[in-house]
Amino acid sequence: MLQFAVTMPDWAETELAKLPAYLPTLPERMTAVIRFSQLNVVHNTGGPFAAGVFELHTGKVVVLGVNRVVPQHCSAAHAEVVTLSLAQQKLATFDLGGPEMPAYQLVVNWRPCAMCYGAVVWSGVRSLAIAGSGPELEQITGFDEGPIHPHWQAELGARGIEVIDNVLKEEAVTVFHTYRERGGLVYNGRLGDAAT
Amino acid sequence: MLQFAVTMPDWAETELAKLPAYLPTLPERMTAVIRFSQLNVVHNTGGPFAAGVFELHTGKVVVLGVNRVVPQHCSAAHAEVVTLSLAQQKLATFDLGGPEMPAYQLVVNWRPCAMCYGAVVWSGVRSLAIAGSGPELEQITGFDEGPIHPHWQAELGARGIEVIDNVLKEEAVTVFHTYRERGGLVYNGRLGDAAT
Known part of the structure; x- marks a missing residue:
């Protein structure tokens, strides 16, 4: 069978099972996501x-996922793509904004x-909540965010996706420091060039 | 095991086995890709x-893949993401531009x-060859390309990825007409909104 697959670490399944069924507030949701980012390190x-998909209004947990680029040999396996894909396959739909569905939030x-x-x-989520959007990540870790659309927040807004920024930013940044201190691999594209 | 997976149709595996090991010229590579797009319809x-990953200079076929968004419940399962991921897992690396590797092309x-x-x-390819980049696709099929970076070709170029446009454009467009004539689903995000 010709396929690609992205598997979560065993610890993620264990941790996911420990979470309550609902995380009603946004700080609770972000705390869980930051914890997953830390555990991945x-x-x-x-x-x-890390990322999580939640029902926007109730906080029902659909799934949390983590970045798996290097261990799963997949440059697309960023936390967002992984978690949205896990959520969509769990709910058996390619569209989290489909008819008769509750609104979903990606954290x-x-x-x-x-x-x-x-x-x-493309995911269908109605809300994107992020811990931060400034230069801290790139400065601390050396990760490259890539040439994103210069007005990305406005473009998401124009498509009916609210963007909530600066949710527990300091807590998120602490994990980036930990990653650097541990000497984590920075897997930007084209390591071949960096090596020449 | 917590994972998501994107599987190719059975016909794709059969067709892939029929391809020669090398497709030396770009028109040969694009012909194979367009044929896969047509078979997917x-x-x-x-x-x-559809898309294909090839060794840039020799034309050695790594893999071809097709769009699987709707049948595999995965909004990220566009032909490019699918095919790059198949290639990376086959070659056991997240970086097709890694040290000691030949240059790769995505078609x-x-x-x-x-x-x-x-x-x-993020894929590490050094070359992107496309059949076209004009409004024909959106006009014929109703598919939405989304809010891409306004200078996307220049941004790719700045990262050392050459972009070759207009390779067998008419042949590619013919498949889009076929898709429309057969009433193919246009799975843009948020069908929930379209339905209200």
């Missing part, structure tokens, strides 16, 4: 990024990169 | 999009959308 199972521990910005558009 | 196994039957533009950046 501590367990050395991917980059310092992420930093702003989207050039790719994930587009992935958010 | 005829078999009703996804949107009218697609139309320009990238807002998401796939970013996916190309």
Whole structure:
């Protein structure tokens, strides 16, 4: 069978099972996401990024996921793409904004990169909550966010996707420091060039 | 096991096995990609999009893939993301531009959308060859390319990814007409809104 697959680390399944069924407030949701980003660093199972999909109004937890680029050999396996895909396959739909469905929110521990910005558009979520959008991530870790649309927040807004910024920013940034201190791999594209 | 997976249709595996090991010229590569896009329409196994990853200089075929958004419940399963991910997992690396590797080319039957533009950046390919980049796709099929970076070709170029446009454009457009004539689903995000 010709396919690609992206698997979560074992710890993520265990942690997911421990979460309550509902995380009613946004700080609760972001706290869970930041915790997953930290665990991904501590367990050395991917980059310092995590995301969660929740029912927007009730906080019902659909799924949380983490960055799996390096261990799963997949440059698209950013936390957002992974988590949106896990949520869609769990709910058996490609469209989280489909008819007769509740509104969904994606919660992420930093702003989207050039790719994930587009992935958010196609996902059907109605809300994107992020811990921050400033230069801190790139400055601390060396990760490259890529050439994102210069007016990405406005473009998401124009498509009916609210963007909520600066949710527990300091807590998110702490994990980036941890990643750097541990010497985590910065897997920007084209390592071949960097090596020449 | 918590994972998401995107599987190719059975016909794609069969067709892939029939291809020669090398497709030396770009028109040969694009012909194979357009044929896959057409077969995806005829078999009703996804949107009218296909892509291929090839060794740039020799034309060695790594893999071809097709759009699987609707059947696989995955809004990120555009032809580009699918095919790059298949190639990376086959070659056991997240970086097709890694050290000691040959240069790779992604061949697609139309320009990238807002998401796939970013996916190309992260993939490590050195070359993107497309059948066209004009309004024909959106006009014929109703598919939405999304709010892509206004200078996406220049941004790719700035990152060392050449963009070759207008390769067998008429042949590619023919498949879009076929898709419309067969009443293919246009799975833009947020069908929930369209339905209200």
